[in-house]
Structure formats: C-alpha cells, structure tokens
Amino acid sequence: MKAILATAAGGTDVLQLRDIPKPELPSPHHLRVKLAAAGVNPVDTKLRAKPAYHPDKLPAILGCDGAGVVEAVGDQVTRFKVGDEVYFCNGGIGDEPGNYAEYTTLHEEYCAAKPANLSLQDSAALPLVLITAWEALVERANLQKEQTILIHAAAGGVGHVALQLAHHLGAHLVVTVGDDRKAGLVHGLHADKIINYKEQDFVKETLDCTEGKGVDVVFDTVGGETYLRSLNAARIGGKVVSLLATPLAGADVQLARLRNLGLGFELMLTPQVLNLHEERVRQRKILEEGAKLVEARQLGVLVTHRLPLEQAAEAHRLIEAGGMIGKIILTMD
Known part of the structure; x- marks a missing residue:
C-alpha cells in the first residue's frame, strides 16, 4: 500500500511517499480499514517537527484522523462488519500507524459509524x-x-x-x-x-x-x-x-x-498517549453523539482543502503558514 512516512524529525521534506505492506490485524478485536481520507491537524505538524511521544519509533505514519470502509475484521469483532463506513481518531503519534496511508488498523472500540449525511472523505476532518x-x-x-x-x-x-x-x-x-x-x-x-x-x-x-x-x-x-x-x-x-x-x-x-x-x-490525545482504554471508549462515544448532531444538521465541518495523499507536505505547509479556515484532508483515491 502507499503511505506517507515521517522518516525523521524535521521539516516537511521528511514526509516521504513509500510503498509498504498492508497492515495485518494486531488482535482479534481489530479492524482493517481502507481509508478514504485522513484529516490533517496542527498536532501532526508538531509531531513531524518533534516526535514528542515516541521519538524512537521512526519512521512513522502520522495522522490521527481517518475515515473509510471496513475491509477486514478480527474473529472477535462484534461492533462492525466488512463494508461498514466508519470514522475515528486513532494512531498517528508514533505508537501505532496513523492515517496518512491507504489502509490502517484499529481496535473496534475506538471506531464509530460515520455520520450518515456526511461524505466519507469529509468525515475524516471531524474526529479530533x-x-x-x-x-x-x-x-x-x-x-x-x-x-x-x-x-x-x-x-x-x-x-x-x-x-x-x-x-x-x-x-x-x-x-x-x-x-x-x-x-x-x-x-x-x-x-x-x-x-x-x-x-x-x-x-x-x-x-x-x-x-x-x-x-x-x-x-x-x-x-x-x-x-x-x-x-x-x-x-x-x-x-x-x-x-x-x-x-x-x-x-x-x-x-x-x-x-x-x-x-x-485540554489535550484530547491524553487517552492514547497514556493508553487509557476506557477513556478511549468514552471518546468514541463522543464521536457517536457528534454523528447524531451532524445528522440532525446541528453540526458540520468545513473542509477548505482537499489534497491527494502524496501532497501531505503541502498540507503541513498550509497549516504552518497560519490563518487556516476550516480543515484540510488528504484523499486516498
């Protein structure tokens, strides 16, 4: 699969497009998701410049936000099935693969069904x-x-x-x-x-x-x-x-x-950084409540830049320039 790897700490030039193996399911409770898009957030640029949490695990796939279609499920997964459309905030800080890639894996408990009236790609802009x-x-x-x-x-x-x-x-x-x-x-x-x-x-x-x-x-x-x-x-x-x-x-x-x-x-990454399972489940429930608000048309997300995966460096440059309106996504198609 294609993925953007942060090959070292540094400027946007450390973001390199590579071909790497499709990830295997780490446990019977994990899903593999074919990503439609990844959200790009300021924290991604900071973790590229200075990998604060797991500096010894480079190269790493950045990107906490993702949305896509469930492509495979572990044999103990009960919440989702192949073909479900999901969105989530998972990985991307160095401990497990992020979402600047064509595929990712995550525990079923950290994943929510995307809002029914929001496109799959735009859903990736919302979780974080x-x-x-x-x-x-x-x-x-x-x-x-x-x-x-x-x-x-x-x-x-x-x-x-x-x-x-x-x-x-x-x-x-x-x-x-x-x-x-x-x-x-x-x-x-x-x-x-x-x-x-x-x-x-x-x-x-x-x-x-x-x-x-x-x-x-x-x-x-x-x-x-x-x-x-x-x-x-x-x-x-x-x-x-x-x-x-x-x-x-x-x-x-x-x-x-x-x-x-x-x-x-407020640091929403705390449950992931400290590996707090119940807190991550609580955050998934926030995504479920958020999806209801989107479906009731009481909440939306403004995506102002849609860039292909290979332009991750440009996405980082836009954020670091400041003055952003709304969100940036990287698309995988």
Missing part, C-alpha cells in the same frame, strides 16, 4: 476537532445554556466546531477572527459578537458586550499572549480552558487567583 471541542466545552468548562463564551480563532478547525457546539448548548457566543472572510463564516454559524482581533482590543470588546462582567467561559485555541490577556476577559469566578501550554508568571497567577478563575487544559 469534535472530541477536542466537546471535552473542552462540555467536560472541562461545563458550559450551560444562557452562559456566555469567548471562542478564540473561531473560524479555525477546532474553533468553528466549538462555535457550533456552543450554539447547540444554548450559549451566547463572542468570537475572535482575523479578517472579513472569517467574520462572514462565523456570522453564518450564529456568532452573537464578532471581534476582529487585528483591529480591536478583544478584552475591551468582550467587557463592553457583557456590561463589564466578562464571559463565563473563555476557550483559548491560540495560547501565548492571547491566553494571558484572556484572564481579564473572563468574569469573576469564570473558567478559561486552553489547548496550549502557556507559562504563567507570578503576576498571571495572582490575577487568576484574585479573579477566582478556574484554569483548565
């Missing part, structure tokens, strides 16, 4: 961002109806899914974007207050639209100075959930303490 947004908003922030949330980079991969999920939960939506095109996208996704962070002070704008109180929840997908300034945009006793590990200086800690903020972090 859906699980990330769900864990951040539902499990970390406990976002409630009528609460107000500030979502940074709301037109990005995670951001535009989080925006839709927050709307589904009944929250009031304050968002940041960087240009008019992105503003148009988030307006169509029911954002109540749109802030162009390049032209406006997002802290001031957030306080102005909340009568000086601040939002109940901040969802930070940017990190750095944006995260630190967001401590002033949350209400007293509010919550700030971030996808990034931004160092806090003493003054930042004191500010968060003074404002009684709940600071949370």
